[in-house]
Amino acid sequence: MTEKLYYIDCYQKEFTAKIKDLRALEDGRCGVVLDRTAFYPEGGGQPCDKGWLDDIPVVEVYDDNGSVVHITAARPTTETVHGRLDWERRFDHMQQHSGEHVLSAVFSDLFGGENIGFHLGSEAVYIDVTMETLSAHQAAAAEKAANDVVFANLPVESAFVAGGGLAGYKLRKQPAKGFANIRLVSMAGVDCCPCGGTHVAASGEIGLIKIRSWERKAGAIRVDFVCGGRALEDYRQNSAVARDLSVQWSVPVAEVPAAAERQQSKLETLTGQLLAAKRELAVYRAEALYEKADSISDMKLAVSFIPEASAAELSDLSRAVLARGRAVVLLAAGSAELDKSHFVFACTPGVPADMGRLLKKSLALTGGKGGGSAHWAQGGGSWSDKLENALREARSDVFN
Ligand SMILES: [Zn+2]
Structure with a gap:
């Protein structure tokens, strides 16, 4: 069993640990098991951490029956190693994952929609919510309520609770069966649910929560969203597009949709005229x-x-x-x-x-x-x- 430092402090970026086991892999890579680690293994919809053991890149991390295995690009040659997380990657995952809890709680509260799927990829983040339809008005209301939770900067806490002691908690979803100890992640009065992932300490750190799109998929509504740094990047890209179109069509950004509509109708007229001229020709x-x-x-x-x-x-x-x-x-x-x-x-x-x-x-x-x-x-x-x-x-x- 590896001591999981990320359950003691999600913000621990570096640590020193003893090597317990080395598993030789193809291409000179190695599976390294340590006595303790701050590297989060893939699980619960959250991708694994990456980083370095001394100067050797850690390319993948997974849990093998309680032992965390670090796949490294080369075999370590010392008995102890200094681990260092790719913090930018980890903090991004914390922002998206905590944002997912907030958005799921809001969909449950406002519309009774239950989260039945979560995907956190390098590009897309989405949840699947049990709703028949989602109107633009409802999506805007959910986004507003989620960002109100962010602005309230509520503490996010986690604790292990014995399986039998869950009666006093109002859980958004029930834990998977067969665990003696359940880790609960809660956000004061807004959400409480079983989760093994890494989270920010206060909701304000999630940053902006932006719903980008949604579609009906697999009997639910798939809601695509971004939080924090990803929301900033999304905003930067969208505002660059809006600015470019505004310059190109010489109109203020707010008038870009009307200008696009005018261009479209002009194009349709010209296409019709061109076809008529071609027929005559x-x-x-x-x-x-x-x-x-x-x-x-x-x-x-x-x-x-x-x-x-x-x-x-x-x-x-x-x-x-x-x-x-x-x-x-x-x-x-x-x-x-x-x-x-x-x-x-x-x-x-x-x-x-x-x-x-x-x-x-x-x-x-x-x-x-x-x-x-x-x-x-x-x-x-x-x-x-x-x-x-x-x-x-x-x-x-x-x-x-
Ligand atoms: Zn979670």
Whole structure:
């Protein structure tokens, strides 16, 4: 059994301990068991501490039946070691974990929602609360009540209580069965629940509690939140985004949503106008293409390379040309910039030519995929500088 210094004082950052056991692991790593430790092993939703034993990095810590095992990057060579926590990491976990207790207590008090899940990751922190729905108004009320607890700077205390002595406590959740001693973490009058994690000494140290989003997940409401240092970072990022948009659109931050809405509607109008103009252009293009096309007996042979056209525009244009009379239409589009190339080969049914065969030959030159029938074939791929060459060859090969 390792003496758990983090249960005596959560703020102990350094300690000296004797090595009790060394377990050789792969890659020169080692499992180190000490007689005492301030390193918190992973458990109860809280990730493990990291830090150093002397100068050897501690990369992972876990509990093995009461013995705390420190996975170190190398094997210690002394009998005693000086342990030092990565305090920034530990204090962040204390802020998030204590904040989780506050938020869970508030959801229970305000809405009767029970916390049935807690995740504290390096990026996200969330709780799962048994509620059917959560409105923006309710989320704001929970956030306000949680921050009121922070501002009241209430003491956070922990104590081990014998399993049989819990009757006098009003617990937010019941302890797991089978433990002789239960550790209770309480926040004066706000919350009391069984917990093995590390916590701040007073609620004020949690710092701001900010709910970022929520969604319905696994039969509960998953509430994503951040506390303390993470809330500050979140605020810093969000305010930078708001400031950038405000400068870009030359409006005060409060008017950014309205400016975004105006931009969106302007974009929709312009997109509509562009589509209408493109449709009109297609009519003229089809007309010009048909008029300029070579006449071969009773039909037209229209060939064109239109670099900027999309695959859909080539198809529309082909149809528009064919609608004007008996014809063969060989179109290509593409650019090195967009790294795209595309062919549409089409002819009036009954014309003695095979568009599928022509396309196959063109694609053999440029690469890419595609296919079709004797009177309609299309395909393409990434950009090829042989595109125009392939189109020329298709033209000379139409009636072969
Ligand atoms: Zn807890």
